[in-house]
Amino acid sequence: MPSKQTTSISTESNVQSVEIAKIRMDGGTQPRSQLYEEVVAEYADDMQQGAKFPPVTVYYDGKEYWLADGFHRVRARESLGTKEIVAEVRLGTQRDAVLFAVGANAVHGLRRTNADKRRSVERLIRDHEWSLWSDNAISKRCGVSNTFVGKIRNELQLNSNDSPAKLRRGMDNRLIDTSRIGGKSFQDEKDTTKRQRKRKQVSELDLKQLTVEPKKVVNGDIWRLGKSHYLFCGDSSSKKFQKLLPSEIGLFMIFLDTQEYWPQSLPENTKNALSFYSSYGEDIDLRNLREIIENCLATTTEADDTVVMLNLPDPSLFILMESLYCLCYCAESDPQRCTDALTAWSAISQPLKKL
Incomplete structure (x- = not known):
């Protein structure tokens, strides 16, 4: 029978300067999948300009200082040659630091x-x-x-x-x-x-190594990709598309063909939104666009969140949605773009059905 003893987080703390060399960052308390060098550089530049940052959070067990929140800030101070950093020091163990760290930045700081x-x-x-x-x-x-x-x-x-x-x-x-x-x-x-x-x-399959017979798509078609995604070939204002939409939208994305049209309002049930227009038009580098979209998805959605997408600039976006567990509803009026999206989806051997 496991012990009933559990780790608890102490609320006793004080703010003081701590030598960076004494702060332990190797105890499994880093909550992020990676540190971003561009963020470290940005913080360092802001610090040089006199910007004030909140104290980092460390847990002190009587011997070691375990960093629980503020890894980018500590690295930025190090890059400037600073020997100390202002920290909120809490009494606790390395495990206390881990418990604090896993929830850090949920509502503040660099978005997870x-x-x-x-x-x-x-x-x-x-x-x-x-x-x-x-x-x-x-x-x-x-x-x-x-x-x-x-x-x-x-x-x-x-x-x-x-x-x-x-x-x-x-x-x-x-x-x-x-x-x-x-x-x-x-x-x-x-x-x-x-x-x-x-x-x-x-998402791990190589589409370049696969050839698939293109699907014939006409205006007004509704296609279901896998069990989670829907592609409507037509205008987003169509009642057929509107009936597909869920009651809650985690992320609303619209890719504009012209700078003249910007959405005046969003559906009331929308949590987050991204409007994108580029003067490069069809010549935009899809790799850069895909990175923008992936970052937006990763920072604004969780598993099983619904994404509504108006216009489809990249035929592989449904595959990206699948890899991040998002459910996608897309309206695209260009039959050729719809065909390209269905072809890309077919290449990964996932179910595809015309409704």
Whole structure:
């Protein structure tokens, strides 16, 4: 029986200058999937210009200072040759620092990517103690959705071929047997996870090595790509397209062909939006555009969020949506662009159906 003792975060703290050389950054407390050198350089430049940054957060166990929040700020200070940095010093262990770090930047600072969120969740699920926490407890700690935690937990269990842990520790620290919750067996969960893993792998295929017979597309067609995406060949104002749209939109994206038209308003159920216009028109570098879109998706959506897209500048965008677990509804009036998108999708051997 696992111990009932859990790690708690101390609220006792004070702000002081700490030698950067004494700050430990190697204890698994880094919550991000990577540090961004351009962000470090930007912070360093702002610091040289006199900008004031909030203190970093460290946990002190009587011997070591464990960095819990502020990795980019510390690196920026280091790049300027600064020996000390202002820190909020809290009493606690390296594990206290980890628990704080997994939820850091959820509502402030440099926005987390989906990879950052996944790293935080995996850090707790892979731990012998925190893995007993419920999906709800982990989601609250990491600042993500229950669905996101559940998917990652299932994927990790499948990859390790381990039998599922039947005990979960709730927010009140009680151990709960979850083996029968929801009436779903572990085998059902494994089957579901296999489908999810297959979905994620589609982004790894090389489209250049595959040839597919183009689909014939005419105005007014509705195509379903896989189980999650819809492509309407026609104007976005069409009632046929409007009926497809979900009740909540995680991200609304519109790619404009002319600078004359900008949306005057957005659907009331839209959480985030991106409007994009380029004077390069058809000559825009799709690699750069794809990077912009991927960054936008990664920082504004979570697993199973819905994306509505007006116009389709890049035929591979549905594949990008699939790799990030987004559900996409797209309206494109150009039949050739629709054909190109269907061809790209067919090349990854995923289901495709005309409705």
